[in-house]
Amino acid sequence: MNMNPLPALDAPIADLLLLLRQRDLPTALRAALARIMEAGNAEGASLCFAARRPIQLRLGHLPAAALTTIEQWEHSLLSRLEQGPLYAEITSQAALPSGHMLVKMPLSGPDTVVGNVVLLLPPDQQLNEYQFDALRTLCHVTGNLVSLLQDLTLTQQRLERLGLLYEIGQALASELDLQQLLRTTMQLAADVMNAQASSLMLVDPTDSNYLIFEIAHGVKRDQLKRYRMPTTQGIAGWVATHAQTVIANQPDNDPRFNRKVDLRTGFLTRNIICVPMQIKGIVIGVLQVLNKANDEGFDDEDQELLLTLASQGAVAIENARLYRNLREERDRIIQAQEEVRKELARNLHDGTVQILAAISMSLEHARRLIDRKHDPEMVIQELNDIAELNNRAIRESRTLLFELRPVVLETQGLGPALEAYIERLNKDKGKAAEVTLDFPQDMPRLSGKVERTLFAIVQEAVGNARKHAKAVEIAVKGRTQGEYLYMVIQDDGAGFDLDKVQAKYETSGSLGLINMRERAELIDAEWRMASEPGKGTRVTVRVPLAETRPEAI
Structure with a gap:
């Protein structure tokens, strides 16, 4: 019977300490098991380490x-460890029919058992108490070292991940291009x-x-671009x-897994983790x-x-x-400003400038009549016509200034501003459409933002009807019903196919309908056109109405 003592422990333990470099x-566990197997003169050995995922060698x-x-x-x-920490484990032996002996020893960490080591000893070898103690010591040292190595590895991984998360946060925070951000x-x-x-x-x-x-x-990323999938x-x-x-x-064992995407792309999913991206509790x-x-x-x-x-990505x-x-809103504002400038230029050109040109020609004609000493009645008539043209130019100029900034809207409110606006329109004899107003006299003041927005929508709708609809009558009505204020602008003009107009809006260059709808959205109003x-x-x-009072500003 072979009773050879184990070699001194200094060398094996020194070798085990080198595991910390791993x-x-x-x-590291495989190297430790090999050293223990060598120290025990075993023919074979096994090791079980109860890590987060058990390692069996x-x-x-x-x-x-x-x-x-x-x-x-x-x-x-492993079953006992699943139920809770195990603070002690005995050494066991089992004889095999071949005469070999199995010896099981615990791997002990700093506080608890973390696994075991089993050695297969030859039939002619037995261990005395000293040899058992030496092997148990090696297993104890191994258990402590690999536990320390595991903690060091996890700590290193967490530090690396924290550093990576910091870099990710910096990268995401500095990127404002949406597509590039998604790729990153x-x-x-x-x-x-x-x-x-x-x-x-x-x-979607x-x-x-x-x-x-x-x-x-x-791989296969191009085949998924913009692919739509039901949330069911x-x-x-x-x-x-x-x-x-x-x-x-x-x-494949998860009933929620849908193999259709793999079939579409030829990609084989072996494992998957999927997390929601949320903003204020809403999944985006x-x-x-x-x-x-x-x-x-x-x-x-x-x-x-x-x-x-x-x-971080969702934010x-x-x-x-x-x-x-x-940026899109800025572009829309710039485009809207450009539209206003163009509209102002058109109105000045088609109205005030034309009248001033007519006044200039009429003055020249009157001067010639005076120079040629024509009938004074003709000169007087010409001067009366010039006076009428001048008054008309003044009215149109004041109307333009009123539309750009109706001071009465700020001082007296929406009702008086609409009255003044429509009165000015109806004084313009060059326009056929008659505009009427039906607005509650007892309507309380609304917030400045709401009044300005509603006035602008009325301007846009009435202006469209006068210029494009060939309307005879345009009715502007305001009424309260329950918790809402309704503004209605209706004309008897030519009308149009709303769907066709909206379908061509992106290329038409006109912003009338878009302006009205977006202005309504700014005050949480509902806008409809028929x-x-x-x-x-x-x-x-x-x-x-609850959000339109002056105190709600």
């Missing part, structure tokens, strides 16, 4: 009978997760029941609907990462990291959208 836990020759016993011991250990988010998601592919889907702004693949990263399908649809994270490391999209590089799949730390990235996307909307060829046009604005 950064890969399975590699086998070395040397392990017959089937040995493997059966080892698997039973490991299963028992996808690239970062795949890199952070060490995964094969990622995709970002946003809720026109129909919240659909998701749109905005950006995909990795797939893991992504479930996440968007329920605002909850899903980790599917075996997606989902971020998903597929096929983690290792075979272990995604875990809770991946979920926490991806949720952080999704949160950045919202900021980019706001920035884009601001028109048919030959049946005139009706514009209705419904404003909630």
Whole structure:
């Protein structure tokens, strides 16, 4: 019977200390198991380390009978550890029919048992108490070292992820171009997760029941661009609907998984993590990462990291959208200002300038009549005509100034401003349409913003009817009903096909309808227009009174 003592522990322990240089836990455990196996003169060895995901290693020759016993011991250990910490574990032995001996020793961490080591000893070898103590010491040192290595590795990973999240935050905060921001988010998601592919889907702004693949990263990405998917399908649809994270490391076993996307692209999904992207509790999209590089799949730390990235990405996307909307609004304002300038130029050219030109010609004609000493009655008549033209020019100029800034609107309110405006229009004998006003005399003052907006909408609607509709009568009516104020502008003019006009608006260069609708939206009002060829046009604005009082400004 072989009773050779184990070598001194100094060298094996010194070798084990070198494990701290390792950064890969399975590699370090394999090296430690090899050193313990060598120290015990064993023919084979196994190690079970109860990490976040258990690591099970086998070395040397392990017959089937040995493997059966080892698997039973490991299963028992892992089951007990699932129920809570294990503070002690006894050393066990089991004889095999071949005469070999299995020896099980605990791997002990700083406070608790973290695994076990099993050695297969030759038939002619037995261990005395000293040898048992030496091997137990090696296992204890190994358990402490690998626990420390695991903690160091996790700490390093967390520090790296924190640094990466900081870089991600900086990158997302500095990018305002929406498409570039989406591409950056996808690239970062795949890199952070060490995964094969990622995709970002946003809720369709026109129909919240659909998701749109905005950006995909990795292979097959081009085949998913702008692909629409109902929120009733797939893991992504479930996440968007329920605002909850899903980790599917075996997606084929998850009834929510939709294989259609894989069939469409030829991509094989092995595992997937999908998280919601939310702004103030509202889901604006989902971020998903597929096929983690290792075979272990995604875990809770991946979920926490991806949720952080999704949160930062959602804020950045919202900021980019706001920035884009601001730019679009700026462009609309510039275009609207240009339209106002053009309209002012047209009105001055077609009205005031023409009248001034007529006055100039009439003055020249009167001068000639005086020079040729014509009948004084003719001169007087010509001067009367000039006076009328001059008065007309003054009225039109005042009307233009009134439309640009009706002071009465600021001082007396919407009703008096509409009365003054319509009175000026009706004094213009050059226009055929008669404009009438029916507005409550007891209407209380509204907020300045609401009054200015409603006045501008009335101006736009009446101006369109006078210039384009060939209307005979235009009626402006205001009334309160319940909690709402209704403004209605109706004419008996030619009317038009509303759908056709709206369909051509992007290329027509005219902003009349858009201006009215957007102005109504600014005061939370509902704007509607009805028109048919030959049946005139009706514009209705419904404003909630609760938000229009001066104190609500």
